[in-house]
Amino acid sequence: MIDFRYNYPILRSQHQLLMQALSELEQDESYMKMAVPGGHPEDKKVAADWLSKPGFPIAADAVVIGCGGHHALSMIILATELSGGKVLVDPVTYNGFIGLSSMFNITLIPCPVDEDGLRPDVIAMLCKAENIKAVYLMPTIHNPLCYIMPLQRRQEVVEVARQFDLLLIDDDAYGFLDSGALPSFAHLAPERGFYIYSFSKILAPGIKTSYIVTPEKWKSQTENAAWMTSSGSVTLYNRLVSNWVKQGIVEKVIEEKRQAAAEKQRLAANVLKKYKYLTQVSSYHFWIPLPQSANARQFGERLSEKGVDVVTSAAYNVTGDTSYNGIRVALGNVPDEKVLTEGLMIIEESLAGLF
Incomplete structure (x- = not known):
């Protein structure tokens, strides 16, 4: 399953940063x-x-x-x-x-x-x-x-x-x-x-x-x-x-994550160029509005059957107003570019049946 639901991006370098930071941590009884x-x-x-x-x-x-x-x-x-x-x-x-x-x-x-x-x-x-x-x-x-x-x-x-x-x-x-x-x-x-x-x-x-x-x-x-x-x-x-x-490590990690998100956004823009969606250049997620006539929950279920998980407006919509139908696609949990492209192409093909 390609996970476009959750959005917790972790850079490969962060594991080593954690190990190094723990080894360098000053002794302090307050930790216990x-x-x-x-x-x-x-x-x-x-x-x-x-x-x-x-x-x-x-x-x-x-x-x-x-x-x-x-x-x-x-x-x-x-x-x-x-x-x-x-x-x-x-x-x-x-x-x-x-x-x-x-x-x-x-x-x-x-x-x-x-x-x-x-x-x-x-x-x-x-x-x-x-x-x-x-x-x-x-x-x-x-x-x-x-x-x-x-x-x-x-x-x-x-x-x-x-x-x-x-x-x-x-x-x-x-x-x-x-x-x-x-x-x-x-x-x-x-x-x-x-x-x-x-x-x-x-x-x-x-x-x-x-x-x-x-x-x-x-x-x-x-x-x-x-x-x-x-x-x-x-x-x-x-x-x-x-x-x-x-x-300065937090600042460095933030900059690296902005760059990684921007690269993922460029890839998404190429795959989804036929459709309008809401995002920012360095965001790890974007929102695809769906027609009011669409059943967002069922659309999400069909994507799951094809191997892609997203979060639909059914989870975010406070009153169920269909004018806010849509899906959120989160890119932070898919580090592999090939897998990311595969998942986005499944979404692109599935959208064709709604518009």
Whole structure:
């Protein structure tokens, strides 16, 4: 089976990097002890420096360290007491957040999007009609729609959030692939913006470290949520990541992954040149819109029968609106170019029966 479902790219060189890093790790008894709530100060300082942008500094005290992206989302939901409330999302959004919302009894309110992302005017309209507590966003290389929200649109979203006192949850799973990444919602609205920066895709899914930039109002609750859900983060992983950040290794891996993703995108563009799809030049996934008349779930099943696994809009679609029919094709788990081409050709041939 050719796996276009999951998106955890690992470079061949990373295995040796891990072995080398473990052998060079300084001795520290803290690796075996209970973690410091929120993370050790030295690791939080590295995180803050890494996440700061010109004109948008991040204080080390604003960072809480978690155990990956899903853990970070769970921490934020618990800390802000979103359970039982309403959260505004894209009409097709990350299926992991859909699953967590179901577990926490959160009602998702879909908001229409355009090529720049969520529409601020509709956010305002929905907030007048519904008691919405927060907005969940993936503004840089959205999953699955791939859009990048421009700075002006981000600022407009912040204005609406301040008007209606909304929390902003910025999940930056794929932003590392955009070399011109814009300020996050934690940069633009630090009093209400949470920012999640997980290393699961940047480095590897086995590296369970995430940085959560947290508004001052919610800092103690977020640290408590980290403690109650996992007794804190994993100091060994955090120190490995800190060392790699300081040594420039994370930056190097990111650049190599951008180049690898761009090469995969060029290959996909050649195979799928007859069809329109949504992507970015260095994204590890793309979104193929399907006709409203198509049954996306059945199309995915037919692809599986041919040896290709994708994720269909059935997993991402909040209300089942057929105007958002589509499939996400993830390229990160297929390192072999020949296999990648074979899988894309199966998709290309299968699309012919829909258009």
